Each structure stands twice: as structure tokens, then as C-alpha cells.
Amino acid sequence: MSSIKHTVVIVGYGGMGSYHTQLIKESDRVIVSGAFDLLEDRRTLAAEAGYTAYSSYEEVLADPDVEIILIATPNDVHKDIAVRAFQAGKHVVCEKPVAMSSAEFTEMQAAADAAGRVLMVHQNRRWDEDFRVIKEMYEKETIGSLFQIESRVHGANGIPGDWRHVKAQGGGMLLDWGVHLLDQLLFMIDSKVTSVSSSLSFILGNDVDDGFEAILQFENGIKAIVEVGTTNFITLPRWYVKGLEGTAIIEDWSLRGRMVTRNNASEKIEPTPIRAGVGLTKTMAPPSEGSTITEDLPAASELSSSFYDNLAAVIEGTAEPIVKNAEVLRVLVLIEAIFEAAEKNETIKNFDIYEA
């Protein structure tokens, strides 16, 4: 492994941009050297944190010591900033969603290719431990082959009061959180999405969706439900997954959860009917004692490298990117299908650009 540190300048030094300084400190292959923001107070903050505070983007591009541009601006300007970076010979790390559309992203990719530079999208939630626990269960069939995967993120704070509630800047929850949850699913499930249906919610009166639900059917038989809400004063579990032998749940970011499976060693004992409401039910009675096993969730599946260590290796030509641009494009195409499905209130098919 090379010992060169790659220098990053952060463009857009808001909440997410400054958070990257912490993430990059966890890697010994990459270092933040400077920052640029249109707002003066943020440039001051960057200077106070010990970074070179550039006074214009042109100044960043002109600095030969800058190797990588990290884009953490509103979504509508990602493309222009990236294309100019490539033209100046820089590599680019871009926050998600990388672009306003799949067409925009294709332009960005073309500019990177023409310049022979690296473009990597910060789909960092592939590293989330809760997701990697589900990925482990998916790969190892811990509760049998998974056939239903429900991924939910619920908040009650509405959409943050910034550009994220403005459509022209790429706001809305499908682009903000949806892009993560969908990226996780497509990263995990190696199968074509054969159909999607969806609905967006507009409870808060913004011109962007404040939440959505999308239902994906995969060719391999898996059904996935992806839901994001910002008006949920009570949260449903972060993950709820069903396998042929049992069910698993992850309640929240603390990773509290469990899995319950059929006890194949136990005698088959019919459950005792219960009174449920005013009716009697055997079907919905609790399984008889001893017929199921409750266990802790497995340890998380590990990725081969951290995001920034992987970035360094990709720049050095010694590794494939973990976040591949073909995958990022596929997620954007899926998001476009979800928007279309919601708008038409129809099930959309034959859109996925998956290649086996």
C-alpha cells in the first residue's frame, strides 16, 4: 500500500461537508487540505478548523496541490462543479444523490472518462452496520433464503429547512434518503428489478415529497418495501425481513433486534386458538411453546475497505471501486421509475438497466 496521502478540498462546507472532515480523519490515505463555500461565515469556520479557505472555486481548481474535489453542495450544482473539476484534472468525490437525473450523471461520467479521472459517489450507507447485518443474513441465509425485505426510515421533524425542501435544488426524501436505501438493496440483491410501484407523500405542503413508499419486485422472487417518512411520530422498525425459516428485525440505529426461527427439532404442536378482538383465531395465535427459537442477530458482513481507503486505492489503480458508477446510474434510473410510478399511479416494468 502506498504511503502517499491524497489531498481533498471540500466544496460546500455545510453540515455534510464539515462532517466529511471527521470521516476522512478515519482514513490514513486521504487528508483534507482546504475548503470552499459561497458563504463567508463557513469559509471562516473552515479556516478556524485549520484548513485553507479558498475564496473562489477557480482558486481551488487552479491549485496544483489539490488532487480531489469533494462536492457537498446542493444537488442541482453537483454536475457543473464536477465537470469543471475533471477539466482541471481533479478527481471527484460527490455526495448523494450524485445528480438530478440519470442523464446528468451520464454527463458527469463522460467528463471523468474524458479526463481520465476518478468519480466516486459517497454512497456511504453501504457501510452502515444495520445494513451489513441484513447483508450477512441475506448472503448466509441465516433465517433461510430471504423473500421479503422491508427497509424503513422514519422521522418526525419534517424536511430540514434548507435547500432539501426545494424541488429545483434536488430536494425531497426520495432523492435524499431514498437514494441510500435503494442503493443498499441493489448492492445486496444481485437480481433484476422487474417492477416497481410507489406513492409519494406531500403532507407538509412542500413542493417535494416529504416521504415515499416504493415496492420493488425482483426477478429472483424477492419483494422489497422501501419507505421513508418525516411525519412519523412513532417509528416502525428500521429493518423487517422474512426468510423461509424465520423473521428478523432491527428496531433502530442502536442495532437492537432479534431473529426468530422455526424450531425444526421440536415436535409439530398445533397452536391453541386465541380470542382476538371478538373473534377466535388459530391462524393468528402465537406459535406453541418450544416451536420457535429466538436469537441475537449475526455479526455484520464486512466490506473489503473503508470508503476513503478504497478511494485512494482506486486513484492509485490498485483496486476496483466499491461504489461503482454503473451501480449509481442504476439507482438513479430506479428513482426515475419510482417518480414515474407515483405520478401515474401505475406499476412500472422493464426499466431496470441491471446486467447479470
Add this chain to the structure above:
Amino acid sequence: MSSIKHTVVIVGYGGMGSYHTQLIKESDRVIVSGAFDLLEDRRTLAAEAGYTAYSSYEEVLADPDVEIILIATPNDVHKDIAVRAFQAGKHVVCEKPVAMSSAEFTEMQAAADAAGRVLMVHQNRRWDEDFRVIKEMYEKETIGSLFQIESRVHGANGIPGDWRHVKAQGGGMLLDWGVHLLDQLLFMIDSKVTSVSSSLSFILGNDVDDGFEAILQFENGIKAIVEVGTTNFITLPRWYVKGLEGTAIIEDWSLRGRMVTRNNASEKIEPTPIRAGVGLTKTMAPPSEGSTITEDLPAASELSSSFYDNLAAVIEGTAEPIVKNAEVLRVLVLIEAIFEAAEKNETIKNFDIYEA
């Protein structure tokens, strides 16, 4: 109120048929006088319980003391039993689903009308306390106007090992539990269903669905999710509903639950961002302290009468039925749309026979 007791003979003395003897004891207007079942051991059970055990259905129909036939057989024979009952001048109470199709039910209704007899379907879960709590919240806007209603019933016992897993007998979870959950929603929400999408599950290898999910969009803006599963080793909440001012949950049949609403009296304090997985989020951070209020659920909405007291009054001509046949027909038409949506994997529109 009349003091006459109306006599019922139960046809189909299985688990559900015999359970009706308990329900009927709760009414002082109706009394079980006898039972008939094709199986001799069940006839013996009925006799041991003190009821007249008829040896044939013809014998039931020929008995002038029998006023009401209660049909609790497999679904595929409801229609023929009911039509013969009407022709013999009896009233009919029929278990749900009342028929194999909306066309069959229309035939049953016509036979009842021709004979001037009462047909009432035992949609008893309109009386379930959990449902009536939600109904109260819907009507009183306890957490503001409800815009999303999620109704789930989860079990892990598969489909009971009887006719309920046979398609030709009207088995499957959409007909068994779906008919209840959909009936509850249409009873509560006075609005047209503008579209439905759905998927059925066939995990257990039966020729009927072992679970389903249906998403209903109502003209008044409400979205409802109805889900039944028999392979769910961990259960999601029985009810999860969102209103403009908060969210409510009922965990299970025990009515354990709560509602959480926005505290409009508190100062608006921005939530503190949290680290969630490897990322930072303000949107999905818990609401700041004091900004929400957690309360117990309200008391349940009351119906005007019990099912069997209402039946007696309907027979006597002194009340409208609480379970109206036009409503029952509408639910069957909805179920047919759900089957069609699942089969075609398409969103179905313009099917609802709702009349304002």
C-alpha cells in the same frame, strides 16, 4: 323491544360454528336450538352440548320452529345452503367470506329478496375493540385528520390444515382475514377507493395465498395498507396510523398502544443531528425534548348494538342492519380487484361500486 327469542340452527358445527354458540349466549334476543354437520362426531358434540342434532339439512329446513340458519361451512357451499334456506322461508346469517365471488353473493341476495327474508353476513370484526379505537380516532381526529392507515395481522402458523388451504373451497388469507380487514376500512372510511395495488404470497406451497399486501388509495386522500401474513415469526403492529398532528399505534390484540402528537405549546426547537449508521442526520433525529406529547389511546367508538341484537331487530323490522349487504358486496368487489391487481401486477382503478 320485543321479548321473543329467535331460534338459530348452526349449519357447519366446526370451530367457528361452535364458537357462535358462545357469541349468541351474549345476546338475549337469539338462541341456538340445533345444529347440523356432515360429520357424525360433530353432530354428537352438538347433541352433547344440549342442541337438537339434525341428521340432514333437509330435516333442518323442514322444521317450522327453525327461524334462522347460521352458515359456518366451508365457503364454497355457502351459496347453495343459503338459497335453499331462503326457499324454505328461513333467515340466514352467513360466515365470511359470504361467497366465492361478488356474482355468487348477488344470487344469494336475490334469493333473500325473493323470499322476503333477511341475509346478514357475520362481519363481526367491526366490533373488535382495536378497530373501534382507530374508528374513534378517525371520527374525532384525535391526532388530526388521518391520512395513512396501516392494518396488519401477522401469524407464524401457516394456513390451518383444513379447507382453508384449498382454492376450490374458498381458502387463502385474502378471503379469510382480508375480508375482515377490508370490511373494517370500508365501514370506517366514507370515500371511494380510487386505486388498489397488491401482491399475494405463496411461500408455503399451497394453491391459495398464505398472505397478501394491498394498498388502497381513497378519493379523500387516505392511503391504506392492509397486510396479512402467516409466515411472520415476529409481528409488526396490528395498527399504525398517521394523522396531521401525530401517529398512533396498537401493538396487538391486548390493545397495548399509544399516540404521540406534536406539542403545539412548545417552542420550535431544531432537533440535534445524530449519528445514524456511518452518516449524520438531522431529519431522522428524535424530535427535541418537549416537542411531542405521548398519551394513552382513546376509548373505543361504540356501535349501536351487538351483532345478534341487531339481527333480531332487523328480522323484526325495527332497525337497519349494521352490516349492510351493499357494503358486503363492495368488499367482495374490492377483493376481486385485489386478486386482479396481484395477478396482473398492475394498479387497478375504476372498480369501486361505492355510492356516496
